[in-house]
Amino acid sequence: MYALGVDxxxxxxxxxxxxxxxxxxxxxxxxxxxxxxADKICDDIAAELFRLLVANQIPKEEVKGVGxxxxxxxxxxxxxxxGVNLDWYEPVxxxxxxHERTDMQVLVENDANVAALGEMWRGGGRGYENLAMFTLGTxxxxxxxxxGKVVSGSTGxxxxxxxxxxxxxxxxxxxxxxGHRCLxxxxxxxxxxxxxxxxxxxxxxxxVLREIPVDEIKAKDVFxxxxxxxxxxxxxxxxxxxxxxxxxxxxxxxxxxxxxxxxGGVSNAGPYLIDLIEKNYRALAFSGASHAKILRAELxxxxxxxxxxxxxx
Amino acid sequence: MYALGVDxxxxxxxxxxxxxxxxxxxxxxxxxxxxxxADKICDDIAAELFRLLVANQIPKEEVKGVGxxxxxxxxxxxxxxxGVNLDWYEPVxxxxxxHERTDMQVLVENDANVAALGEMWRGGGRGYENLAMFTLGTxxxxxxxxxGKVVSGSTGxxxxxxxxxxxxxxxxxxxxxxGHRCLxxxxxxxxxxxxxxxxxxxxxxxxVLREIPVDEIKAKDVFxxxxxxxxxxxxxxxxxxxxxxxxxxxxxxxxxxxxxxxxGGVSNAGPYLIDLIEKNYRALAFSGASHAKILRAELxxxxxxxxxxxxxx
Numbered sequence: 001m002y003a004l005g006v007d008x009x010x011x012x013x014x015x016x017x018x019x020x021x022x023x024x025x026x027x028x029x030x031x032x033x034x035x036x037x038a039d040k041i042c043d044d045i046a047a048e049l050f051r052l053l054v055a056n057q058i059p060k061e062e063v064k065g066v067g068x069x070x071x072x073x074x075x076x077x078x079x080x081x082x083g084v085n086l087d088w089y090e091p092v093x094x095x096x097x098x099h100e101r102t103d104m105q106v107l108v109e110n111d112a113n114v115a116a117l118g119e120m121w122r123g124g125g126r127g128y129e130n131l132a133m134f135t136l137g138t139x140x141x142x143x144x145x146x147x148g149k150v151v152s153g154s155t156g157x158x159x160x161x162x163x164x165x166x167x168x169x170x171x172x173x174x175x176x177x178x179g180h181r182c183l184x185x186x187x188x189x190x191x192x193x194x195x196x197x198x199x200x201x202x203x204x205x206x207x208v209l210r211e212i213p214v215d216e217i218k219a220k221d222v223f224x225x226x227x228x229x230x231x232x233x234x235x236x237x238x239x240x241x242x243x244x245x246x247x248x249x250x251x252x253x254x255x256x257x258x259x260x261x262x263x264g265g266v267s268n269a270g271p272y273l274i275d276l277i278e279k280n281y282r283a284l285a286f287s288g289a290s291h292a293k294i295l296r297a298e299l300x301x302x303x304x305x306x307x308x309x310x311x312x313x
Numbered sequence: 314m315y316a317l318g319v320d321x322x323x324x325x326x327x328x329x330x331x332x333x334x335x336x337x338x339x340x341x342x343x344x345x346x347x348x349x350x351a352d353k354i355c356d357d358i359a360a361e362l363f364r365l366l367v368a369n370q371i372p373k374e375e376v377k378g379v380g381x382x383x384x385x386x387x388x389x390x391x392x393x394x395x396g397v398n399l400d401w402y403e404p405v406x407x408x409x410x411x412h413e414r415t416d417m418q419v420l421v422e423n424d425a426n427v428a429a430l431g432e433m434w435r436g437g438g439r440g441y442e443n444l445a446m447f448t449l450g451t452x453x454x455x456x457x458x459x460x461g462k463v464v465s466g467s468t469g470x471x472x473x474x475x476x477x478x479x480x481x482x483x484x485x486x487x488x489x490x491x492g493h494r495c496l497x498x499x500x501x502x503x504x505x506x507x508x509x510x511x512x513x514x515x516x517x518x519x520x521v522l523r524e525i526p527v528d529e530i531k532a533k534d535v536f537x538x539x540x541x542x543x544x545x546x547x548x549x550x551x552x553x554x555x556x557x558x559x560x561x562x563x564x565x566x567x568x569x570x571x572x573x574x575x576x577g578g579v580s581n582a583g584p585y586l587i588d589l590i591e592k593n594y595r596a597l598a599f600s601g602a603s604h605a606k607i608l609r610a611e612l613x614x615x616x617x618x619x620x621x622x623x624x625x626x
Contacts, residue, residue: 075599130467144567146464153569154443155601163599164566165559166480246478250560253477254438254567255458256466284488287474288386288468 002058003312004049004104005118006068007111007304010034012084013045015303017052020064020147020313022122026056027305034085038092046101065105065312067112068096069304071155077107077311081156107311111304113150113159115297116143118307119261123299130257133297134244136266139176140184140191141260144255150311151163151255162188166247173198186243191268195236207232217304223269240266241273245280252281252289315371317362317417317626318379318431320424320617323347323398326358329618330365335375335435339369339616347398351405359414360555377420378625379411382427382617386469389422390624394469394479396511406434420624424617425465429456431620432574441571445564446610447557448473449579452489453497461579463624464568467595475501481603486511497555500572501581506531508549520545530553536582554586555581558593565594583609 002025007014010032017026030048033040034259045068053060072083078095081090116133119125125133125180129148135141140162144151151158165181173194175182185191196209196217196278208230212221225233248260260281264275278294285292320327323345330339332367343361346353358381366373385396391408393401401500408419415537424431429446432438438446442461448454453475457464464471486507488495498504509530521543525534538546546585573594575587591607598605612619 111410139390145380151459151568153602154571155569155604156598157569157601160566160569160599160601162561162566163601165597166563179597179599179608182598221357242564247563250477250563251478253473253568254564255464256468256470258467284478284492284494286470286473286492286495288470288473289478291468 001060001199003064003136004052004066005204005305005309006045006066006277007031007066007114007308008025008041008070008086008242009111010071012143013048014301014305015048016302017056017058018306018309022306022310024302024306026052027302028052028292031038036298037086038097042097042101044064045098045297049102050295058080059128060104062136063104066102066310067114067311068094068098068106068108069111069308070094070108071111074108074110075153075156077152078110080108103246105312106208109150109152109308109311110156110159112141113129113143114154114307115263115303116145116159116307117150117310118299118303118305119297120148120265121248121310122302124263124295124297125259125261128258129263130255131259132161132248132251132255132257133261136187136262138188138190140188144251146255161247163246164252166243170276181249183243187240187266189219192222192236192240192266193217193302195239196232199232199267203232205232209233213257219266220268223273226288227272239274241276244277244278246284247296248281249286252292255291256289259293259295261297262301263300267296268291314377314522315375316377316622317365317379319358319620320427321354321399322347322384322424323384324362326367327614327618328361329615329622330369331432331622335353335619336621338345338618339365340615341365345399347400351401351410354399354408355410355414356565358411362415373417373563375546376417378420379415379421380410380621380624381407381419381421382424382425382621383407383421383544384395384424387421387423387465389464390422393421398572420466421462422624423472424466425454426456426618426623428454428576428616429458429472429620430463430623431612431616431618432576432610433458433461434623435619436574437576437608437610437615438572438574443473443570444572444574445561445568445570446574446576449575449577450501451501451502451503453501457572458529459568461580463615474560477625479563496556496560498510499606500553502532505535505549506530506552508552509535509545512545512549516545518545532579532580536586540585548585551589554589555593557590560596560598561590561594561607562597564600565605566614569602570605572606572608574608574610576613576616580609
């Protein structure tokens with residue numbers, strides 16, 4: 001049997017063909033045509049699914065189903081209640097629509113939740129059934145997995161850790177959601193760069209970051225500076241790691257996972273960041289849960305297609 | 314069919330006989346004999362279970378099973394890894410031991426988790442399948458329910474919200490777990506009273522609380538003072554409600570429950586406290602989850618036997 005995984009993004013839609021063991025047999029992508037509305041996107045997805053089956057000589061009867069990750073809250077593994085990046089402002093019953101077009105079993109989940117499932121199945125969280133995943137990118141996405149299943153939540157907001165109001169002091173900057181204490185403000189690539197710019201403007205201290213035009217500072221520059229011993233870089237890196245350690249310690253006392261997995265561009269700061277998060281986590285977590293592992297994601301941009309396929313397996 | 318619910322505490326063990334709809338047909342309690350060790354407690358539980366079956370003329374074949382809540386982490390609904398209040402410092406396979414003695418199906422869970430299940434089934438959370446419960450007593454216990462099932466966690470620490478490191482600034486006082494940022498320090502009866510004593514000693518402001526001998530101040534006094542407009546009482550009540558609202562807002566972005574249910578002695582502060590928590594929750598929670606209800610528990614000390622019975626139904 002085979003499974004098809006689809007990861008719908010605002011720019012591209014990625015596809016993967018998997019066998020039951022999670023071997024990626026083929027992958028492809030198409031552009032996301034947001035101007036045609038939901039039905040056009042569904043037509044495009046169905047067409048690409050059929051193309052992949054033909055190209056890989058897979059009879060439809062041997063397909064267990066199609067899993068789809070989307071950027072938005074999902075109810076009942078079907079209804080995408082809103083998809084801002086897709087220009088979907090009315091609920092879209094995506095599983096139904098793709099099923100109508102393909103006559104295959106279709107399950108839909110939030111993209112960050114699906115990425116967590118992918119990392120559990122074939123990535124950094126392999127071997128664990130209870131984990132929390134963070135995708136530290138432009139924003140902060142997350143997914144909670146308990147007993148091998150994604151926690152969707154009652155309104156599809158399960159694992160929306162980027163908007164957990166975790167900051168000890170509210171920031172002046174406003175999160176996309178309107179909050180001032182969101183994890184995203186401290187731990188997204190955008191948030192880290194903005195924090196660096198704030199620090200540079202408020203302090204007179206020397207910093208290698210002053211050599212970069214202030215509008216061009218990226219999270220990577222901050223971590224590079226920190227690794228080189230730059231005090232301002234270290235301050236921001238430690239603050240980021242503190243809040244990530246703290247949210248992990250809080251999650252430890254809520255769903256008590258076996259491990260926490262970090263992906264997304266910011267996680268490329270590598271062992272430097274992972275070790276700092278771990279230090280903060282061990283200091284803050286309840287002893288009954290403080291042994292949990294802090295790990296890096298391994299699947300990169302493919303986590304979504306892996307997890308989507310896993311949805312139907 | 315019937316179900317038997319058992320709530321094991323450090324002082325008493327409570328028993329309830331339920332029908333399948335959750336009607337409490339009979340209840341009883343026995344003293345907890347901690348000095349005899351785990352086997353003595355198991356003997357006592359089994360004897361009382363048999364007595365209840367006879368007294369209620371219930372044939373053993375009509376019993377679906379026995380559910381047990383215990384004060385400690387539980388693995389695989391059987392193994393109590395540690396039970397400090399029971400003097401259990403070695404793991405006790407409680408379900409096995411009670412099964413050996415009764416030949417009935419036995420499932421064991423942490424007592425706070427079981428109370429959450431009870432409130433979901435027949436208490437303040439009736440009609441919801443996704444909720445988080447807080448028991449604000451001497452400590453702060455908690456339970457997370459998703460899809461009608463308790464989240465036990467990978468090491469039995471699921472729902473240990475009392476030890477979530479939520480405080481914005483670490484307190485000088487140390488929590489029983491060793492932490493300085495635990496919710497318990499701000500929201501347990503003990504923590505609230507201690508906060509009041511700290512405030513009274515640090516400030517020179519007038520307060521009705523100064524009329525009470527400082528060592529006798531209770532959480533109830535603090536809330537009574539707050540309701541009467543006492544500034545110091547209000548300050549502490551608002552701080553308590555802020556942290557409870559904040560932990561709910563964080564949980565909203567993790568497991569995204571339909572409602573939060575508050576029980577335990579502190580919740581007797583009633584609508585005054587519930588409304589304050591709700592105000593803080595609405596201000597802090599992510600919009601996708603901010604609609605969730607803030608409710609009071611209804612079963613009081615019986616929540617444990619209800620939830621324990623529900624475990625096997």
